[in-house]
Amino acid sequence: MGWILVLLAAFSEIVGVVGLRFYSQEKNIRNLLIYLGGFGLSFVLLYASFNYLQLSIAYVVWVGIGTVGAVLVNIIFFGESKNLTRIISIIAIIIGVAGLKAVS
Template sequence: MGWFYVILAAVNELIGVWGLNKFSQKRNIANATVYVGGLGLSFAFIYASFNYLPTSVAYATWTGVGTGGVVLMNMLLFGESKSVFRMVSLLAIIIGVTGLKIV
C-alpha cells in the first residue's frame, strides 16, 4: 500500500507542476486549482506512505520520480532541451532511487 501512495504522490506532483506552468502563463482559477490541488494531494499521499515505508525511502523515491517525471514532461510538452547531459543526469537519478529501494 505504501508504494501505491508514493506513486499517487508522484503523479499528483506532476499534475501540480503542470498546473504551475499553466498558472504562470495564465492566472485563472482553473490553473490555480490544478496547481494547488495537485501539490496538495501529492503531499497528502506522501504523508500517507510514511505509515508503510521508511520516510527516507518514500521521500527519496517521491522526489526522484517527481524530478525525473518533471524533466521528461518538460522535454516532451514544453520544448525543453533534450541534451545528452540531461539524459545522463536523468539516468543518474533513476539509478540512485533504484539503489535506495534495493538497499
C-alpha cells in the same frame, strides 16, 4: 499499499508542476486549482505512505519520480531542451533512487 501511495503522490506532484507552468503563463482559477491541488494531494498521499514505508525511502522515491517525471513532461510536451547532459542526469537520478531502494 505504501508504494501505490508514493506513486500516486509522485503523479500528483507532476500534475502540480504542469499546473504551475500553466499558472505562470496564464493566471486563472483553473490553473491555480491544478497547481495547488496537484501539490496538495501529493503531500497528503506522501504523508499517508509513511504509515507503510520508511520516511527516508518513501521521500527519496517520491522526489526522484517527481523530478524525472517533471523533466520528461516538460521535454515531451513543452519543448524544453533534451540534450545529452539532461538525459544522463535523468538516468543518474533513476540509478540513485533504485540503489537507495535496493540497499534499504
